[in-house]
Amino acid sequence: MFGWRKRDIDRLNKINISKVELELTHSRDEVQNLEKLLHQQVKEFIEQKTKVELELTHSRDRIRSLEALSVEHSKDLSEHKRKLDSIGQILCDISNEVKKDVTSSKTETTIGEELEEIDKENREITIQVLKLETIELKKRLLNYVEERQQPLDHFEFALTNYKNRDFTKKAPKIWGYNRYDVEKHLPRSVKNNKNCLVWARIQKEFGYGCAITGVNHYDFEHFIPIHTGHGGAYEGNIIPMKWQLNSSKRNKNPFHWFREMQIKDPSLSLKRWNNLIEYLAAKNDLSVEEYFEFVNWCFTNPRTAAQLELINSPSIELWRDSKTIIK
Missing domain, CATH: 1.20.5 (Single alpha-helices involved in coiled-coils or other helix-helix interfaces)
Structure with missing residues (x-):
C-alpha cells in the first residue's frame, strides 16, 4: 500500500514539474515579446527625440535670424528718426530765419509791392x-x-454729282397724299414687331443700335420715304434710327438731310453713314454711286397711289428702264 502511494506521488510530482516547465516556457516567451516591444518603443522614442531636437535647432535658427532682422530694422528706424529730427530742426531754423528777415528788413509797403509784382x-x-x-x-x-x-474714295463720284446738281428745281409734289393708299402698293416684307425675323436680322446687323449714332433707342425707319411712292418696307430700305433723327428726317432726301445735319451737329459719324450706304447699296445689288443715283431718282420721279395701281413695278426696275431710255 505504501508502495502504491509512493508511485502516485512521483507521478504527480512529474506532472507538476511538466506544468511548471510549460508555464516557465510561456513566461519566457512573454518576457521575450515584452523585450521586443520595449526595444521598439525605445527606438521610436529615440527617433522622436531626434526629430524634436532638429525642430528645436531650426526654431532656434529662425529666432536668431528674426532677432537679427529686428535689430537691423530698429537700427534703420532709429537712423530714419534721427534724419527726420535733423530735417525738422533745419526747417524750424529756416522758418525762424525767414521770420526774422521779414520782420527786420521788410515793411508793409514793400511787402505790398512784392505781392503786386507776384500778382x-x-x-x-x-x-x-x-x-x-x-x-x-x-x-x-x-x-x-x-x-x-x-471724302471717302467711293463717294467722290456721288459728291461731284451732288455739287453740280440744280437744287433750284423742285421735285413734283404728290397732291392728296395718303400714307395707307401708297403704302399698300409697296413691298412689305419687314414688319415692326418682335416676331419679324427680317427686322430682327436688320437690328442685329447694326448691333441693336441706331444705324447712324449707335444709341440703343431707335425707331423703324424707311430710308426712302413712303411719300415718294418708292421704297417700301423691305430689307434694303428699312433701318434702325434714333427717334430724334427720324423726326428730323421725315420725308426729306436722306443725302440732303444728312448734309444739313452734319452742319448742325458735326459729331455725327461720317464713317457710320458711309457704312450704312454701303449696306443699303449691297442689299439692293447696286454700287454706292448707283444707289445714290437711284435714291435721287425716286425723289425727282415720285408716284401717286393712282399711278401705283396702274403700274406697280419695282422702283429699281423703273429706274433702270429710265436709264436705258435716256441713253
Whole structure:
C-alpha cells in the first residue's frame, strides 16, 4: 500500500514539474515579446527625440535670424528718426530765419509791392498758358474739321454729282397724299414687331443700335420715304434710327438731310453713314454711286397711289428702264 502511494506521488510530482516547465516556457516567451516591444518603443522614442531636437535647432535658427532682422530694422528706424529730427530742426531754423528777415528788413509797403509784382507775374503766366491752350484747341479743331471733311474714295463720284446738281428745281409734289393708299402698293416684307425675323436680322446687323449714332433707342425707319411712292418696307430700305433723327428726317432726301445735319451737329459719324450706304447699296445689288443715283431718282420721279395701281413695278426696275431710255 505504501508502495502504491509512493508511485502516485512521483507521478504527480512529474506532472507538476511538466506544468511548471510549460508555464516557465510561456513566461519566457512573454518576457521575450515584452523585450521586443520595449526595444521598439525605445527606438521610436529615440527617433522622436531626434526629430524634436532638429525642430528645436531650426526654431532656434529662425529666432536668431528674426532677432537679427529686428535689430537691423530698429537700427534703420532709429537712423530714419534721427534724419527726420535733423530735417525738422533745419526747417524750424529756416522758418525762424525767414521770420526774422521779414520782420527786420521788410515793411508793409514793400511787402505790398512784392505781392503786386507776384500778382502781375501770375497774370502773365496765366495769359501765356491760356494762349497756349487756345492755340492747341485751334489746332485740334482744325484737325477735327479736316478729318470730318475728308471724302471717302467711293463717294467722290456721288459728291461731284451732288455739287453740280440744280437744287433750284423742285421735285413734283404728290397732291392728296395718303400714307395707307401708297403704302399698300409697296413691298412689305419687314414688319415692326418682335416676331419679324427680317427686322430682327436688320437690328442685329447694326448691333441693336441706331444705324447712324449707335444709341440703343431707335425707331423703324424707311430710308426712302413712303411719300415718294418708292421704297417700301423691305430689307434694303428699312433701318434702325434714333427717334430724334427720324423726326428730323421725315420725308426729306436722306443725302440732303444728312448734309444739313452734319452742319448742325458735326459729331455725327461720317464713317457710320458711309457704312450704312454701303449696306443699303449691297442689299439692293447696286454700287454706292448707283444707289445714290437711284435714291435721287425716286425723289425727282415720285408716284401717286393712282399711278401705283396702274403700274406697280419695282422702283429699281423703273429706274433702270429710265436709264436705258435716256441713253
